[in-house]
Amino acid sequence: MAGDGEFKRDKRYITTRITADGRDGFPVEPGRYRLVIARACPWANRAAIVRRLMGLEDVISMGVAGPLHDERSWSFHLDPGGKDPVLGIERLQEAFFAREPGYPLGITVPALVEVSTGRVVTNDFEQITLDLGHEWAAHQRDGAPELYPRARRDEIDDVADKVFEDVNDGVYKCGFASSQEAYGRAYQRLWDRLDWLEERLTSRRYLVGDTITEADVRLFPTLVRFDAVYHGHFKCNRQKLTELPALWAYARDLFQTPGFGDTIDFDQIKAHYYVVHHTINPTGIVPEGPDTSGWLTPHGRDALGGRPFGEGTPPGPPPRSERVPSPARE
Template identity: 65%
Template sequence: MGGTAGDDAGEAGEAGNAAYGRKKFRRSRSHFTDRVTADGRDGWPVEPGRYRLVVSRACPWASRALVSRRLLGLESALSVAVADPIQDDRSWRFTLDPDGRDPVLGIRHLSEAYDARESGHPGGVSVPALVDIPTGRLVTNDYRRLTLDLATEWTALHRPGAPDLYPEPLRDEIDEVMEGVHEDLNNGVYRAGFATDQGEYEAAYADVFRRLDLLSSRLADRRHLVGDTLTEADIRLFTTLVRFDAVYHGHFKCNRNKLTEDPVLWAYARDLFQTPGFGDTVDFDHIKRHYYQVHTGINPSRIVPAGPDLSGWLTPHHREELGGRPFGDGTPPGPPPR
């Protein structure tokens, strides 16, 4: 996972990244960076029902889009296709759907939408990907920009009571926090997991736990990362934390301590997991099967661990005692659609 999709792209998977286990891990940049905007300035206007969001529930980068979509109430405006967590040599496939085809796009592999956009495109086939339904063409795989645009460009289609996930007065602080989290943690666990020499691994390992310690200190007396409400920064941290003990601690050798052994971060992660829109997008089965069965350079046996025990995610966290208003003046989303 986390393959050719880069400094700025999502998950390509081991099948699409020949670098796994053979040379220094480097996350390549998104090749398709068009934006879907309210004014359509890139040629892609916001329109309900026009686009299909393709995700893997295993992928932390794609999971950000799933959380944003739920919190903002975009389910009816932006349909979602869920790829099989186990890829083949053409990468993400729709084998979870009847006849192995996405029922809306009519394709078997996400690569077909990439090829419809640009034949022989560089880089891998990554998620999240936004596809134009009428033409079947990929619009963007720029996962960092995608969720920000869902928060700021799709506002006319947000549900009543949707939170402001990227409030303008706090954007500089949010950006600063997210950049540190991305470099040291979101991407740092991959640099540790796919390191090919001891020094490279230890440098990434140090970055991961230095950042976790800073975040633990920051969150000791505040409920959310920036301000007193949920923001994009919390989403980006959550999707890494929720995978930490299940995957990164063992599979990626980030094993100084488990998330459950840091009282602050464990309570913070449980608080988010129990917030509508976060935990209801998580699929631990998809997460574990993807990492342990696709990354054969790290886990050649493809055996999926039976643990860890997941029951603790629903235990009381007491973070509400710190104050804060997760949804600000808004409201939580309702139950997830079927």
């Protein structure tokens, strides 16, 4: 937290990479690593989406921490016996300590963990998705899409940087601001950027080009959590997502695209934010709403054209063990 009450994210991560040539000592190898996520976390959501789109479910196993954690880190409290069934640990902290005893920085998801040693390899969430898309190419499914095409990387990076600063992290800058002035600045930047996105998406189906790219993967996790959490809990309440025609339709379009909505568990999302953030919600009461069945309503975005997977194809259904509840039940 800055002296003026502005929330400052600690972006010091373990930047070791898993690469095809193994230059950091961790080569791409099926079965060697386990991706640890939490359904609640938007940063981890990105990795879960890309893993699905690339068809890497049988190549990189996935552990799912529960929505609750304390100062010691994310825990596997939803797994039988309260332990990850592959890594055999109760808390993600154990994998970080196996890498560096007393690890002093944030213990965050997503994290890639080497199964044989139990050591975390990296928690650099931005690089993880890029590497899943490229370094693991030899093991991706037939028809895996190109999320970071070389010809559009500059534009993707520009849009993604704006989205990160003002929207992905912007909602946190609103929610965790400790002064009215800092909150006001973050709120203005958030809504200026959402208005920019609303205008951009009125005439185009996706953020960059006519296919889904890394930019869409990065925006979606914030949008899907907006009405359930950020609008009220983080005081981002000028409008609801459902009141922004282009963004709401765009978000539903992605939600109904295989690989996106099938990674979302609204109950776990709400449980995390409303229970864990004691300073914002000291009672720990989790709201019943909002109704999420609207995520499955027609979006009409097909009229804008575009090819969601480019020359590729949709991924198949998620493994049975990774399926999440459908919002239709609500």
